[in-house]
Amino acid sequence: MKRNITKLLALLLAGAMLTGCASDTPSASSSDSAVTAEASSTTENQESAEGSAQSTTTSSQTTTTPAPALPTEEESAPADESEETPADSVTVESVQAPAESEEAPVQTSATTTTAATTTTTTEQQTPEEVPMEEKLIALTFDDGPNTTTTPQVLDVLEKYDITASFFLIGNNITDASAEVVKRAYDMGCEIHNHSKSHPYMNEMSVDEIIAEFQYTDNKVFEITGEHTGFFRPPYIAVSQDMLDNIDVPFIAGIGCNDWDPKVPADRRAKMILKQAKDGDVILLHDAEGNDLTVEALDTIIPELKAQGYRFVTVTELFNEKGIEISADDTKVYTNVLQKGQFG
Ligand SMILES: [Zn+2]
Numbered sequence: 001m002k003r004n005i006t007k008l009l010a011l012l013l014a015g016a017m018l019t020g021c022a023s024d025t026p027s028a029s030s031s032d033s034a035v036t037a038e039a040s041s042t043t044e045n046q047e048s049a050e051g052s053a054q055s056t057t058t059s060s061q062t063t064t065t066p067a068p069a070l071p072t073e074e075e076s077a078p079a080d081e082s083e084e085t086p087a088d089s090v091t092v093e094s095v096q097a098p099a100e101s102e103e104a105p106v107q108t109s110a111t112t113t114t115a116a117t118t119t120t121t122t123e124q125q126t127p128e129e130v131p132m133e134e135k136l137i138a139l140t141f142d143d144g145p146n147t148t149t150t151p152q153v154l155d156v157l158e159k160y161d162i163t164a165s166f167f168l169i170g171n172n173i174t175d176a177s178a179e180v181v182k183r184a185y186d187m188g189c190e191i192h193n194h195s196k197s198h199p200y201m202n203e204m205s206v207d208e209i210i211a212e213f214q215y216t217d218n219k220v221f222e223i224t225g226e227h228t229g230f231f232r233p234p235y236i237a238v239s240q241d242m243l244d245n246i247d248v249p250f251i252a253g254i255g256c257n258d259w260d261p262k263v264p265a266d267r268r269a270k271m272i273l274k275q276a277k278d279g280d281v282i283l284l285h286d287a288e289g290n291d292l293t294v295e296a297l298d299t300i301i302p303e304l305k306a307q308g309y310r311f312v313t314v315t316e317l318f319n320e321k322g323i324e325i326s327a328d329d330t331k332v333y334t335n336v337l338q339k340g341q342f343g
């Protein structure tokens with residue numbers, strides 16, 4: 001068990017970069033360097049394990065989609081990023097593998113139905129029928145709140161009449177940003193926990209871990225009257241002590257390196273759209289100044305709606321998929337239907 005956790009931890013640490021909490025840092029230079037250092041040391045340990053996961057994913061992907069245009073850009077994206085944070089692309093892809101197997105049955109049944117109904121349209125049924133089935137997806141935002149980018153994200157959510165879930169850094173909660181949190185809550189968004197100071201909590205003592213979680217939980221309770229029901233570990237770095245002492249489910253998610261200012265809005269959108277699957281959590285950042293993600297949302301949201309997705313909060317995602325929300329849950333969810341601890 002412990003070995004598993006260590007191994008998975010390594011995967012997670014690698015994923016952290018991508019999942020973007022490395023990200024709080026579009027502007028903070030000091031934490032940038034810390035992140036980079038952590039990332040490279042982590043990556044070395046895990047590279048072999050990750051490598052095999054990645055190759056598996058790649059081959060299954062190739063089988064599913066011999067795809068033309070998108071893949072080219074997608075592949076160049078991780079390549080760029082891998083120079084700085086090699087771990088990022090790994091996590092994204094390792095997350096894809098399990099989800100893909102879940103898609104297969106859906107398409108198969110769609111095909112069968114069509115064949116029975118009309119023999120004529122056999123060739124075109126797939127693209128037509130999949131969108132008809134409602135799929136659920138949860139947009140989530142890390143590293144707020146603030147009084148600039150967070151309100152812009154809320155404006156976009158309002159424009160499309162959807163809700164999302166925000167994972168707050170306690171230290172970012174001020175009197176002014178608390179008003180923004182209140183606005184989000186009143187819109188039907190959920191407010192969850194992303195620690196007090198965004199440290200590598202996997203390196204912390206039990207007391208420190210509890211203090212990080214409690215601070216933000218208390219702050220949120222003061223604003224909304226509700227406790228934070230989910231936890232996103234900073235950098236998706238997880239330890240057994242964290243799992244044992246934070247009694248809400250841990251959430252990761254699919255990302256698009258949106259903490260990196262060099263990743264343009266259209267690429268952010270493409271990366272998310274390429275990965276999105278029923279039951280996914282999408283991990284984005286409303287960190288101050290992250291305008292490119294606000295821009296990307298204007299593509300991501302209408303496109304996913306057109307594909308038949310309904311946007312739900314994290315709690316709704318669990319409830320509607322019939323997954324129990326349990327204090328003892330040791331999974332770190334990227335997809336609510338995932339079978340493994342990390343994917
Ligand atoms: Zn973060």
